[in-house]
Amino acid sequence: MPILPQPHPELNQIPHHLHYDGAYPCPICLWGRISGLAMMDAFGCYLCRHIFTANLETQILMMADQERPLSWHWNGKRWQGGHRPDTELGWGIWLAAFALILLPPTLIWLGGRIFPPLPGSPLSWFPDFWAVSAFFGHLTIVIWLVVEYYQFPLLVFFRVWRRRLWSEVR
Ligand SMILES: [Zn+2]
Incomplete structure (x- = not known):
């Protein structure tokens, strides 16, 4: 009988x-736990090591180690929100x-269709290749901008989820 990991x-x-x-539960990495730091009115996550401050009256948790903080509301069971309070x-x-x-x-792609390369020419594959690369290139830029905007700790998130999947497979 395998011993299942008991992270929670x-x-x-x-x-x-x-x-x-x-x-x-930690609202950033979704797998760690946040608890009160000794001698401080703050929470810390043991896993992703982010620090949070809280407004206990309004039950709001704020990320303390960010320039423009994210905030969450504790509804008694889980966190709600996670967007910056001032900017959307x-x-x-x-x-x-x-x-x-898309544009x-x-x-x-249209350019390649309107002015098609000569059939059989060695670069006839190029317009389609260029269109596909442009799509993924711009997609990457947009994803990167969104990640930057929300300051989402992508690496921590993937590391934690890989560990979680791994422990479920075993
Ligand atoms: Zn965490």
């Missing part, structure tokens, strides 16, 4: 209210991102 033995004991004596990405930004991803490769 006290999962059923998450306090209903946010206070510094309790331990809560409006639909105009998403439209622009969408256009940035250039479409234009390149």
Whole structure:
């Protein structure tokens, strides 16, 4: 009988209210636990090592080690929110991102169709290749910008999830 890992033995004991004596799931890495730091009115995650401050009256948790902090509201069971309180990405930004991803490769692809390369020429594959590369290139740029904007700790997230999947497979 294999011994299953028990990363959350006290999962059923998450306090209903946010206070510094309790331990809560980490809203950043989603797998670590945050708990009150000794002698400080702050929470820390043992896994991703992010530091949080809290407003216990409003049950709001804020990321302390970020220039423009993320914040979450504790609803008694889990965290809600996770967006910056002051700034939101409006639909105009998403439209622009969408256009940035789709427009250039479409234009390149159309160019290749309107002015097709000579059949049988050694570079006849190039317009399609260029269109596909432009698509993935711009997609990468947009994803990178979104990750930068939200300051999402992508590496921590992937490392934690790989560890989690690995422990479930075994
Ligand atoms: Zn964490």
